[in-house]
Amino acid sequence: MNSQEDFVAALLDPERDCPAQLTTWNGSDPAARFAVYRNNVLSSLIDALAASFPVVQQLVGEDFFRAMAALYVRQSPPRTCILADYGAGLPEFIEAFAPASSLPYLADVARLELLRIRAYHAADAAPLAADVLAKALASPDSLASLLLQLHPSCNLLESAFAVVSLWAAHQGALALAEVDPYQAQCALVLRNGLEVEVLGIRPGDALFLQTLQQGLPLGHAAQRALALDAGFDLGACLTYLLRAGAITHCAYDKQRPLP
Structure with a gap:
C-alpha cells in the first residue's frame, strides 16, 4: 500500500x-x-x-x-x-x-429520495404541446404504432410500501398518523420546470410508462397495462402525463415522424 x-x-x-x-x-x-x-x-x-x-x-x-x-x-x-x-x-x-x-419500508424511502436527486440533475427537455399529441391521437390507424418519449427526469419506483404517502406526510401534505406504510404504492418522480414532483400512480400506469421507456409503441404499452390493471384508462393517463410535463416528443416510428 x-x-x-x-x-x-x-x-x-x-x-x-x-x-x-x-x-x-x-x-x-x-x-x-x-x-x-x-x-x-x-x-x-x-x-x-x-x-x-x-x-x-x-x-x-x-x-x-x-x-x-x-x-x-x-x-x-x-x-x-x-x-x-x-x-x-x-x-x-x-x-x-x-x-x-x-x-422495512426505509430502504424504499431512500430509493425514492435517490430518484428525486437524479430527477433534479437530469437533462432539460421541453414538454410536448398538448395539440401535437392531440393531432397524433386523431389518427386511429397509426395510434398503435405511436412512440412517446418521456422527459429525461422521469423515473419509477414500484414499492410494497406507501412510499408516496410517507414522502407526502413529511412534506406536511398528509398526517403521518393516517398513513399505512404497508400499503403498496407506485411512484412517478420527475422534474416539472424547476420542481421535482413525487406522484402516486396506478400499477397499470407504471407498466405503461415502463413500456414506453423501453422504446415500445403506445399500442403495446396500453395492452400490457390493461392486462395488468383492468382499471387502466389510456386517455386519463395521457392527460395526466401531459399536465405533468412528462411527454417531450412523439412520432409514429423512426422512419415516419409526425407531420
Whole structure:
C-alpha cells in the first residue's frame, strides 16, 4: 500500500493509526491533527447524506441516522468529488442493516429520495404541446404504432410500501398518523420546470410508462397495462402525463415522424 492509499484507509478507519509519514509544519503532534481532519471528513460526508435523504433521517431520528451513516461512509467512501452523487448504495445498505429492520419500508424511502436527486440533475427537455399529441391521437390507424418519449427526469419506483404517502406526510401534505406504510404504492418522480414532483400512480400506469421507456409503441404499452390493471384508462393517463410535463416528443416510428 502506498502512502496515499495508507492515508485514505486511515482517514475512514478509526482503528488505524495516524500514517507514519505525516509531519506538521510547527512540530505539533501529527496524530492529534489527523484526528481532527478525520472527524471533519466523516462529519461532512454524513452531512451530505443527511441532505440527500431528509425523510429517511426524519423517520429514524437524527442520532440513529448519523450513526448508521457513519458506518456506511466507512464501508462505502465516495468515488468522485461530486457529493450529489454520493449515497447510491445506501438503500441496499439499509436493507442489510439489522438495527433498521423494524422499518422495512426505509430502504424504499431512500430509493425514492435517490430518484428525486437524479430527477433534479437530469437533462432539460421541453414538454410536448398538448395539440401535437392531440393531432397524433386523431389518427386511429397509426395510434398503435405511436412512440412517446418521456422527459429525461422521469423515473419509477414500484414499492410494497406507501412510499408516496410517507414522502407526502413529511412534506406536511398528509398526517403521518393516517398513513399505512404497508400499503403498496407506485411512484412517478420527475422534474416539472424547476420542481421535482413525487406522484402516486396506478400499477397499470407504471407498466405503461415502463413500456414506453423501453422504446415500445403506445399500442403495446396500453395492452400490457390493461392486462395488468383492468382499471387502466389510456386517455386519463395521457392527460395526466401531459399536465405533468412528462411527454417531450412523439412520432409514429423512426422512419415516419409526425407531420
